[in-house]
Amino acid sequence: MPTWNLPTERPSLQAARIKLPAELTASIRVGATQLAMMGDQSQHKCREGNLEYTLDEHRHRLLGDEKTGESIPSFKPTSRRGSTRALLDGRNNGYSPKKILFAPATYNLAETTRMLDIARGVSRHEFAKDIFEVYFLSEGGQFERLIEKEGYTLKRSGPPLTDEKIAHIYAVNDEEKIGTIFTRQELVTKVTGDVASLKELQPIAVITGSNLSVPVACQITGTPLVWIVQSTWFEEFFASGAGVTDGIRFAPLKRIADFFVYIGIEFWMWYGFIRPVNAAAKHFDVKEYKPVFNFFKGDITLVAEPSGFSGIPLPENHFYVGPLLANQDFPIPDEVRNIPRDMPLVYFAMGSSGTATVVAQIIESFKGAPYRVIAPVKQLIKTKPDLEVPPNVLVTDWLPALQVSKMADISVIHGGIGTVMTAALAGKPVVGVGMQPEQRANIACLERKGFAVRLSKSKDLPKRLQEAIRSQLSNSEAKRKAEEYSMEMAKWNGPHNAADILYQKFGKAD
Known part of the structure; x- marks a missing residue:
């Protein structure tokens, strides 16, 4: 039979x-x-x-x-x-649902909305919605409210991060400060709180995208870990130059340059992020993350992009799911809906991690430009009260990024994976100003596809930015390639694909 x-x-x-x-x-x-x-x-x-x-x-x-x-x-x-x-x-059948726990860095908008996108996918999935019970674990941050607004159960682990600490994390992450984002003792405390939460909830799996303490807690408790990453985090991508060396045509010279790029990025990741994580792992007598790129490998790893985005083959037990975007119900103000279209329109977004000084510098560079700008960067320039916003720039709070991106002619972004995927799906040319290596790498992937220009934040930015914007506004080939790639992106249903894999791996009956 x-x-x-x-x-x-x-x-x-x-x-x-x-x-x-x-x-x-x-x-x-x-x-x-x-x-x-x-x-x-x-x-x-x-x-x-x-x-x-x-x-x-x-x-x-x-x-x-x-x-x-x-x-x-x-x-x-x-x-x-x-x-x-x-x-x-x-x-x-009287069987209790399996708890599945999302552990985002809730001070980061893109990270939080990616997790919410998957949670929605689980809640709408034909089978997963009946098998899984969704929980969220937070270490503190302003975007906890998005989780609570959607009605998911939120549990807080340990003392919440202060605004001062979050500012420090971003400064280290954006290469504005040399240091580690957490001390050894801070991570030991965080891991202790996470372990207590995992023992209480006993989830079937934990999903994260940048929480540093949760992977150690999963090792301690034996809880399966699911990472949400992009291929520009892979060791192979950084070893091939991370997009920085794309312009070097002489192969021997490129190999040398690739090596030094790799060494530099590996040291930055180790010193700023993984060094204290390994110290905490050693404290709890669990496996340390060596090499540092092993930190981003879970029991399974979901890659939040379409296949072919970076050209790097997936390692074992990694799966493409497609883009995961911010789909929150942020209102579109009337001044945005009714913005005059007498000039080209630029969408300027830097997520929640753009550096205030760089954001202010870019806004000032828009003065007198022959285009209008929609800029949802209000939260990023709170520390710049003396900034004079030019009359052709409309500064707002958070907006529904995809809808507004489609209104614009081009996007100016910082290169976080959320803004990159949104800009690509909108089908518009891009100018990217990355704050740190991963963001610069993301922009490089769009640059390779022919519809992005990548700029350094530290090299005569205002002048070069205006040149790039003028070029992209008149670049019909970049527009065509952006529209073509948008159609490829639209084939992917990231939340559903992620929910499907979670169901296949953790939801099926034994």
């Missing part, structure tokens, strides 16, 4: 699974046998649009080849209704 074969999982993940009650296990076996009697389900044909494929092929399209990490733009699970759904819906 044929059997019902669920996708296999790695032993480390299987070991972390919660055992089902005996009566539910028996029900699943009976249901599986009944389904198997209908025929070999691995060869049952499914449809998605005009495509037809078997269930085995369907699973492969989602999870891809685990050796190459190849996956697909979107995946819509096909299911039988009725009894099969009842078997998968644990609540119908």
Whole structure:
């Protein structure tokens, strides 16, 4: 008799699974046998649009080849209704849902909204919504309110980060200050709080994108860890020059330059971020992160971009899911909706991590320019009360980035992965001013695709920025390439794909 074969999982993940009650296990076996009697389900044909494929092929399209990490733009699970759904819906059998815990850096807008995007995907997924119960863990920050606004349960771990500490984190991250973002003792305290939270909640998995203490806590408690990253964080990308050396044509010279870029970035990451993490790991007698890039590898790692974004092949157990964007219901003020269109329109966004001095410098450079600017940077220039905003610049609070980006002719951004994915999906040419290596690398990926110009924040920025904006506004080829890439981006449903992989890996019955 044929059997019902669920996708296999790695032993480390299987070991972390919660055992089902005996009566539910028996029900699943009976249901599986009944389904198997209908025929070999691995060869049952499914449809998605005009495509037809078997269930085995369907699973492969989602999870891809685990050796190459190849996956697909979107995946819509096909299911039988009725009894099969009842078997998968644990609540119908008196089975408690599995807790899945998101642990964003809630002082960072892009990080918080990425996690919320996946959480929404889980809440809307045909199967995952009945299997998982979503929780959030916070270390403090102004964007906790976005989580609470959407009704998810928020648990705070340890003493919250102060505004002063958050400013210090950004200064180190943006290369404005030399130092470490946390001390050893601060991280030991944070890890202790995280361990207590994990022991209390007992989640089936923890998902993070930049929280430094949670990975150590997951090691201590044996909780599966899911990283949300982009390929510009990979060691292979930095080893190939991180986009910095793209202009060097002489191969031997490029290899030398690549080496020094790699050494510089590795030291920056180790000294500012991973050194205190390893000190905390050593304190708790768990594995340290060596080399430093191993820190960003979880039990599984979801890559929040379309395939081919950087050209770097995925390591084992990494999966493309597509872009994860800020989809919050920020209002569009009337002055933005009704901005005069008598001149070209520039969208100027620096996320939540743009450096105040650089943002102010850019705003001042817009004075007298032959275009209008929408600039949702109000939160970033609070420390610049004497800044004179030119009359052609409209400074606002946070806006729905994708909607407003589509209104503009070009985007000027700092290169965080959220702003990069938003600009690319909007299909408009880009001028990028990265604050730190990862942001510069993200912009380099768009530059390689032919619709971005990358600038240094420290080299005669006002003059070079205005030259780049004028060039991009009149660059029809950049506009064409941006529109083409936007159509490629639109094929991906990041929240759904992420939810699907989480369900396949952690939600399926044993």
